[in-house]
Amino acid sequence: MDAGGPAGHRARLNAQMDRRGAWPEDSPWLREAFAALPRDRFAPDRLWRWDGRAYVPVDRADEPDGWAAELYSGLDAAAVTQLTGDRPSSSLSAPSVVTDMLDSLRLEPGHRVWDVGTGQGWTAALAAWRTGPGLVGTTEVDEHLAAFARSRLAEARLDVEVAVGDGTGGGVPDGGQVDRLHATYAVETVPWHWVEAVRPGGRIVYPWGRLGYAALTVTDDGAAAHGWVHGLAQFMGDRTGPAQPSSGPGAYARVREGAEPETRLILPRDPAGLEDWHLRFALRVAVPDIVLFSEQSGEGPVVLVHDSDCSWAEIRPDADGRTVLSQGGPRRLGDELLAAWSQWEGLGSPALYDYGITVTPDAQWAWQGDPDNGPRWPIGRLRQTTR
CATH class of the missing domain: 3.30.160 (Double Stranded RNA Binding Domain)
Structure with a gap:
């Protein structure tokens, strides 16, 4: 086996996943999907590497192994695929986060899925591999990214509808309701129409603001969605919403x-x-x-x-x-x-997994321990609704 290039880096990443036990036991299909649809098939020929002062380009044509190394730099490392100004505006998410979020989605064959924030199309591809042809629709606000993803999905012979639009403010690409909604960019408050787009009993997995991601289940009457925080990650924010605050000494x-x-x-x-x-x-x-x-x-x-x-x-x-x-x-x-x-x-120094989120048409809040009787904190603009 070639020690370099995408294949060699994929093998090393898989070995790291095995050593950490990062392949979800409840979703064994993810290992097969990663092998069938590796992230290098959805990566552009130019990536961006942080050199300590600024992002510098890493071109596949000029640095094929450097490009592959950047793409597969670690289980917890995203690969920056686009800059707007001098800041990242799109990426291929870290492999460990992708596996965990898709595991949290509890995808099954036949599920209809809305992937919000197409990016390069990789997560939509993985979802389509699991659910079947014609069942995944994805929305991307950037028409250039949408066109790129559409071409890569077509090359992979996956029947996925890619729509250009604002996923935060718009709806499912071909209308109707879905069984699962997977968001790839961070929102502080969940748009209520996301809840309306998911059938009762369906799930919404999304990055929550600047830190963490949650998995919500829509109630049987469709009047709310609630669920637990599932992990830590930092995602790029909604392009159509308020800018996320910058960290760091600057x-x-x-x-x-x-x-x-x-x-x-x-x-x-x-x-x-x-x-x-x-x-x-x-x-x-x-x-x-x-x-x-x-x-x-x-x-x-x-x-x-x-x-x-x-x-x-x-x-x-x-x-x-x-x-x-x-x-x-x-x-x-x-x-x-x-x-x-x-x-x-x-509160006993609870772990992050002891927190959850509830979303209703009029209020959203985080809670700890118990969704009904535990302490709660208001989310976003709806702070006045907290008790």
Whole structure:
């Protein structure tokens, strides 16, 4: 077997999947579908690699093995396929995330599927492999991506309808209801027409805002959808909605604009605790509009927090080994973060999988432990509906 090229990189990725136990036991079809429809069949000839300062092109014609290495760089690594300006606007999602989300969808032969956000067409292809010909419709807002996906799906001899349109605001490509809805871009609030598009008992799997993805089941009367968070991932946001907040030190610096702290206090906590992704997710639930970024300094971990507007907080060790919380702006983001941290501990430090989401026509909220009686947090614009 060729050690390089797509085949060699595919083999190494499959071996990694085996070692981690990443092939879902409840969806053995995914291993076969990945083999029949590998991601290199749906990748454009130019990918984009981050070199530490900017995205640089990796062209298949010039760097065939570098291109394949970028495409198969790891189980948890997406491959950037398009830039808009200097920021990624489309990608082939990480293999581990694709398998987990499609497993969460519980696809069966004969299911009718709406794939929202076609991209290069890979997830629509995998769904069609499972369900059968003529049962998958997919919607893509970018007509160039839609044309590319249409050509690759045709080359794979898959009967998938590709429609150009706004999946967030529009409907199923050929009308009617579907058994499953799979979204490939992040939304903070679920459009109600997504719920209406899915039959009672059907499932919706979608990336939730800046972090995580959830699997919802439509109730028997179609009046709501609810379900559990299934994993962590960061997806590109809805192109037709508000821009997702930027993370990293650059975004923090733009919000702070060199301002001096308005308050300082010694933090009686180890900031290393914020490296726990279950806590990170709980903070995302309780204080959804803050962005948290951590980096290392010579003295220890530094945590930078901002609200994408004009409030900020910084947690860093000082020369005496103490941890100092500094903050400024109209909001006291550090205080909000600490309150949410304490709340999470008071709940018993639940894992991210202990959280779920409910969607109704008038309100959406996250909950922990129990959808009816557990603590809940409002989502998006419908905050006033929380109890």
